[in-house]
Amino acid sequence: MSVQERKQRERAERERLIVATARELAEQQGWDAVTTRRLAERIEYSQPVLYSHFRGKREIIGAVALQGATEMAVAMRAATATADGPRARVTALARGYLDFAERNPAVYDALFQLDGGLPYAQEDTPEPLKDAFAALLETLAEVAGDGVEPGLFTELFWASLHGIATLTRTRRLPPEDTGRRVELLVDRLAVL
Amino acid sequence: MSVQERKQRERAERERLIVATARELAEQQGWDAVTTRRLAERIEYSQPVLYSHFRGKREIIGAVALQGATEMAVAMRAATATADGPRARVTALARGYLDFAERNPAVYDALFQLDGGLPYAQEDTPEPLKDAFAALLETLAEVAGDGVEPGLFTELFWASLHGIATLTRTRRLPPEDTGRRVELLVDRLAVL
DNA sequence: ACTCGATCCTAGCACCGCTAGACAATCGAG
DNA sequence: CTCGATTGTCTAGCGGTGCTAGGATCGAGT
Secondary structure, eight states: OHHHHHHHHHHHHHHHHHHHHHHHHHHHHOGGGOOHHHHHHHHTSOHHHHHHHOSSHHHHHHHHHHHHHHHHHHHHHHHHHTOOSHHHHHHHHHHHHHHHHHHOHHHHHHHHTSOOSOOOSSTTOOHHHHHHHHHHHHHHGGGSOTTOOHHHHHHHHHHHHHHHHHHHHTTSSOGGGHHHHHHHHHHHHSOO | OHHHHHHHHHHHHHHHHHHHHHHHHHHHHOGGGOOHHHHHHHHTSOHHHHHHHOSSHHHHHHHHHHHHHHHHHHHHHHHHHTOOSHHHHHHHHHHHHHHHHHHOHHHHHHHHTSOOOOOOSSTTOOHHHHHHHHHHHHHHGGGSOTTOOHHHHHHHHHHHHHHHHHHHHTTSSOGGGHHHHHHHHHHHHSOO
């Protein structure tokens, strides 16, 4: 049994290596540079090995997305933890979200831009994704306003942040005004 | 001279054919299906002909985007034209925007999701793009609120719509609540 | 009528995601 | 301890991608 266990451990280790390497490569040179060949070379195995762990490139993106969702939830909870009062919390949340998106563009893409084959907004949505949404909801629920479903409010707030994040990164919005946009967003959307 | 003029006319005609065909193909089967080979086959020329009109695939996407921007501006102005009062106008604008995005996903992608090599939010931004933004601004300026730059407000409103449009289409937001999200967005963002 | 430049196509490059099939290493049964 | 079966990995290759070099063809101007 011990031999099999060791092999399983090594296999799991290699899978982590694949995901970490894919993420690293994507963060360094963009997802376009993450080809199965390059990835295989970096982990020092042949291409088919990738396919013994994942069905294809899409699933690798999905794995990076799940990892990123967990981290994003942590980042957002950390951002709001020290803030005093609803308004400060919401502002910190928004800044934390955009900060994460800016600092981890490849992970953000895996999560919200690319197709990682993951189901969103369903019962069978993976726990990390649900939890990241929950992290948003925890802070936003208290400013949703009377008679407004916290879930719906959170979706809208999230969509706005997503729009800012993506349009800014693709240079469709000038980056220098992001701070003022966030202020305005919080001022208007949140009921304080 | 007349011969050269005819040739120029035919060349321009062929360029329109390329753009129209690319758009059609993208709208039917997605941008991934728009390969230079397939496109060349559909217009009944060889691949290199495409490169005598455009530097590459990116520029073709850009051409579709410009065409789409003009249409989008028209669609938004049409949507707001018949609405009475600021609130109705803003709601109609938001609905018109999301409608256009849903009905022309490939064009929308060319405009706001893919890289068409176009400069946005700069002095040398192509006129159709500026005009599409202007169409948004025309309606939104009157509800920006006191002391808030109309441009900044428009950017934020646009980003929110963009987030809703993209997250909904990639099934990260359930589509059935779009109407309520738009209502909430207008209620909160616009100063009526 | 002939030259010469513009126009277009064939063929091919390097790369992509993905997989079949050969091969080696390891395991379990006799 | 041997030997067949299983597992794991690799090489090689398929059909596709965006893009381009170089040769053939055609037609306009002399």
